[in-house]
Amino acid sequence: MTLPTFRLDGKVALVTGTGSGIGQASALALAGAGATVVLTELPDRLDAAEATARTAREEHGAEALVVPLDLTRLDSIGAAVEGATGRFGRIDVLVNNAGINIPQYALDVTEEAWDAILGINLKGLFFMSQAVGRTMVARKSGKIINIASQMGVVGYFKRAAYCSAKAGVVNLTRVLAVEWAPHGVRVNCIGPTFLETPLTKPFFEDPAYREEITSRIPLGQIGTPEDITGAVVYLASPASDLVTGHTLLVDGGWTAL
Numbered sequence: 001m002t003l004p005t006f007r008l009d010g011k012v013a014l015v016t017g018t019g020s021g022i023g024q025a026s027a028l029a030l031a032g033a034g035a036t037v038v039l040t041e042l043p044d045r046l047d048a049a050e051a052t053a054r055t056a057r058e059e060h061g062a063e064a065l066v067v068p069l070d071l072t073r074l075d076s077i078g079a080a081v082e083g084a085t086g087r088f089g090r091i092d093v094l095v096n097n098a099g100i101n102i103p104q105y106a107l108d109v110t111e112e113a114w115d116a117i118l119g120i121n122l123k124g125l126f127f128m129s130q131a132v133g134r135t136m137v138a139r140k141s142g143k144i145i146n147i148a149s150q151m152g153v154v155g156y157f158k159r160a161a162y163c164s165a166k167a168g169v170v171n172l173t174r175v176l177a178v179e180w181a182p183h184g185v186r187v188n189c190i191g192p193t194f195l196e197t198p199l200t201k202p203f204f205e206d207p208a209y210r211e212e213i214t215s216r217i218p219l220g221q222i223g224t225p226e227d228i229t230g231a232v233v234y235l236a237s238p239a240s241d242l243v244t245g246h247t248l249l250v251d252g253g254w255t256a257l
């Protein structure tokens with residue numbers, strides 16, 4: 001019996017939001033698996049993505065291209081996809097990682113915060129998927145991996161907009177999987193638990209908050225971006241070819257309780 005391959009040699013993978021956190025770790029893991037990587041970042045954070053690109057080149061010998069992307073603007077989405085396909089001819093793997101959170105109790109949620117969270121985490125992710133999905137459907141091949149959250153399947157305090165957006169991503173994943181399966185395009189989702197990243201660092205500085213979160217995770221540990229990369233590489237690789245429409249929870253058992 002031959003072992004399934006997790007290698008991505010010759011593949012082009014585009015990851016959104018690569019200057020830090022899960023996006024940075026995912027891009028480096030994909031590069032480590034042999035992929036050429038396209039690293040997107042907000043126009044005012046391109047330096048951070050360039051640093052990730054340098055690491056991909058130096059540590060993995062990968063080809064790495066940085067392109068600006070602001071998911072709140074459809075013209076920026078179009079330009080980023082054209083930048084990647086113009087340089088490499090295609091995108092084989094899209095990791096929709098970029099996202100934001102503005103924790104507020106439901107009674108305090110402002111329209112501005114709601115629109116920002118839904119606008120980036122759900123609307124932006126959809127139109128990015130549509131732009132790349134169009135090229136994948138035409139080529140009859142591709143893998144899309146959406147970084148949602150365990151908050152897409154459970155509720156939590158101060159997460160009204162965030163949970164709504166992430167639940168939207170979980171079910172959008174199913175829709176795209178069903179529509180694009182006949183075209184050879186797989187669409188899956190990853191639901192991480194709480195991880196320590198720039199997005200969450202300020203909250204974990206409060207010891208009581210850290211204790212409260214850790215106590216809810218059966219494995220008893222807050223995750224790191226590297227904890228997510230195995231799932232990303234698996235869903236990008238031929239080893240997951242029969243998997244689509246799935247949400248893989250990397251949550252230390254949070255949702256099993």
Ligand SMILES: NC(=O)c1ccc[n+]([C@@H]2O[C@H](COP(=O)([O-])OP(=O)(O)OC[C@H]3O[C@@H](n4cnc5c(N)ncnc54)[C@H](O)[C@@H]3O)[C@@H](O)[C@H]2O)c1
Nearest residue numbers: 017018020021022070071097098099149192194195197199
């Ligand atoms: N950290 C966690 O605990 C955790 C848990 C579950 C899911 N997630 C999800 O993982 C993803 C990455 O989060 P992270 O924790 O690594 O945070 P992060 O802040 O390190 O990364 C977020 C990335 O998104 C980019 N971004 C923000 N707004 C953007 C926009 N308008 N257009 C394009 N890019 C934009 C940022 O520049 C950054 O690169 C997010 O979707 C987040 O919701 C995080």
